[in-house]
Amino acid sequence: MEFDGELWIWDARRDDSWTFVSLPVEDSEEIQDLVGGLRHGFGSVRVRVTIGRSNWRTSIFPDKGRGCYALPIKRAVREAEGLSAGDVASVTVELLDA
Template identity: 60%
Template sequence: MLVDFEAELWVWEARRDDSWTFVSLPVDASDEIRDLTDGQRRGFGSVRVEARVGVTTWRTSIFPDAKSGAYVLPVKKAVRTAQSLAPGDTVRVTVEVLDLSQD
C-alpha cells in the first residue's frame, strides 16, 4: 500500500528542540493502514514503512496518535537537512506500508 500526501512538519510538544519532528498521515489513510495491518503491528502499535521526502528514501516506522486518530511519521534530521526542511514547512511524502496482513 502506498500513501502519497502533503503535510506540515511539526515538533513533538514534549521536546524543546526539533529533534523529534513528524508529519501526520491523513486520517482516512491511517484507518485503512490500521485495517490492512491488523495483527501485524509492533511495539506501541507501530507499522514498518519505507518513506520518501523529495529524493530521500528511508525505512522507519509510523506510530498511532490517539489524539488525532492518524499515524505519525518521524522525519529524521538527516532527511530534513538533505531536503532543506524545517518545522512548519509543508512537504510531499510517500509512505509504503511494509507490514501487511496476509489473509
C-alpha cells in the same frame, strides 16, 4: 500512499526537536485495516518513506490525540531536503507490514 503534510515538533520532546508529519486520517484508517494485528512496539507499523530524493525505512506510530499515524522525519532527511517544522512536504509511504 501519497500526501502533503506539515512537519511538526512533538511537544513532549521539544528540547530534542523530534519532528513528525501526520498521515491523513483516511489513510491511517486504511492502514489499520490493512495491518490488523501486525503491529510492533507502541502499535508501530514498518514503512518505506520517500520525501524528495530521500528515502528510508522507519516506523509510523499511532497518535491518539490526532487520530492518525505520525511519521518521524529524521534530521538527515530534513537537512537534505531543506525542511523544518512548519514546512509542508510531499510524502510517499509504502507499508512493509501489510
